[in-house]
Amino acid sequence: MGDKPLAGLKVVEIASIGPGPFTAMMLADHGADVIRLDRPGGANTGVSHSTKDPMLRGRRLVELNLKQTDNVEQALKLIEQADILIEGYRPGVMERLGLGPDICMARNRALIYGRMTGWGQSGPLKQRAGHDINYIALTGALDAVGTKDSGPVPPLNLIGDFGGGGMLLAFGVISAVLKAKLSGEGSVVDAAMIDGAALLMCMPFGLKAAGLWPGGRQENLLDGGAPFYGTYRTSDNKWLALGAIEPPFWGELCELLELDDELLSGRMSAKNWPQLRALFSKKIATKTRDEWIVVFEGTDACVAPVLSMDEVVTEPHILARDIFQNIDGIVQPAPAPRYSKANPHINPVNLEPHDIGNLIREWQQ
Numbered sequence: 497m498g499d500k501p502l503a504g505l506k507v508v509e510i511a512s513i514g515p516g517p518f519t520a521m522m523l524a525d526h527g528a529d530v531i532r533l534d535r536p537g538g539a540n541t542g543v544s545h546s547t548k549d550p551m552l553r554g555r556r557l558v559e560l561n562l563k564q565t566d567n568v569e570q571a572l573k574l575i576e577q578a579d580i581l582i583e584g585y586r587p588g589v590m591e592r593l594g595l596g597p598d599i600c601m602a603r604n605r606a607l608i609y610g611r612m613t614g615w616g617q618s619g620p621l622k623q624r625a626g627h628d629i630n631y632i633a634l635t636g637a638l639d640a641v642g643t644k645d646s647g648p649v650p651p652l653n654l655i656g657d658f659g660g661g662g663m664l665l666a667f668g669v670i671s672a673v674l675k676a677k678l679s680g681e682g683s684v685v686d687a688a689m690i691d692g693a694a695l696l697m698c699m700p701f702g703l704k705a706a707g708l709w710p711g712g713r714q715e716n717l718l719d720g721g722a723p724f725y726g727t728y729r730t731s732d733n734k735w736l737a738l739g740a741i742e743p744p745f746w747g748e749l750c751e752l753l754e755l756d757d758e759l760l761s762g763r764m765s766a767k768n769w770p771q772l773r774a775l776f777s778k779k780i781a782t783k784t785r786d787e788w789i790v791v792f793e794g795t796d797a798c799v800a801p802v803l804s805m806d807e808v809v810t811e812p813h814i815l816a817r818d819i820f821q822n823i824d825g826i827v828q829p830a831p832a833p834r835y836s837k838a839n840p841h842i843n844p845v846n847l848e849p850h851d852i853g854n855l856i857r858e859w860q861q
Contacts, residue, residue, distance in 0.1 A: 520551075535561055
């Protein structure tokens with residue numbers, strides 16, 4: 497663990513679900529010593545309190561009832577020694593528990609206090625309940641995903657919870673740690689999923705400003721509107737993903753598909769897209785997905801099979817890079833990114849409670 501990039505960093509995680517644990521997992525993967533504070537018995541209940549949940553890997557557990565004054569004081573003694581605190585409650589909850597940033601940072605001047613919420617610490621919606629789908633709905637992200645017929649389709653909970661939430665908080669607290677190392681002063685990081693989801697929409701908004709995102713769903717360059725950037729059903733009812741945007745890749749794709757049509761030269765004109773999509777659909781439906789994989793093997797046509805979660809573990813490139821790993825019988829994504837000298841590795845989920853007094857003494861040394 498000592499050779500990892502974040503070795504020596506001490507993190508207190510107040511148990512929550514979704515993006516908060518994802519942030520803690522990322523920090524733990526990269527070497528931080530993360531202690532998760534959960535209610536008694538909480539580690540044995542719920543979807544994100546399970547030994548089968550990869551997001552709980554790599555840290556130690558302490559059981560505390562934060563509604564009890566003596567337990568809050570124990571938490572504060574641990575927080576006094578921490579570099580980072582992560583919490584995922586609605587605004588005001590930590591303050592009511594006696595663990596708000598003013599109290600914690602009075603005990604630890606250099607503490608980075610990371611707050612993960614859906615709507616943020618300010619604004620008219622800050623106390624409103626919500627989930628990923630609600631946050632991405634207000635940022636334009638949800639409206640942009642789907643087909644003309646389907647309406648908006650939730651892209652799992654990847655945009656709000658994890659890309660715009662957990663990763664945003666991880667970036668924020670590490671940025672704040674770097675500043676605190678220079679100034680000696682900690683800070684509060686307000687990471688809101690609605691902010692992060694909006695940030696992830698930078699490219700579509702840029703394309704819109706350039707006049708390259710003129711339409712609704714499935715009418716634009718990267719939303720399945722363009723026939724060279726989308727998915728197609730194969731003869732065995734599986735799917736191929738095409739991404740041949742640039743002319744050389746487009747030319748190789750058409751050659752390997754054995755297509756020669758006068759419409760091909762007008763591929764960037766949106767008025768030709770419905771006919772081109774129909775042409776591609778008809779052609780790709782003539783072979784199975786695996787037959788097409790053979791056709792496109794070793795080429796730059798930007799074609800990939802659409803794999804299920806069961807299939808990804810046997811894909812050659814994924815195997816070669818060990819992108820998914822089986823830890824204690826649980827298939828899970830490996831830590832990322834990688835480094836030239838200290839690659840992270842997975843420490844399994846271990847939800848056996850530790851004695852907080854021993855951990856406080858350990859961190860004080």
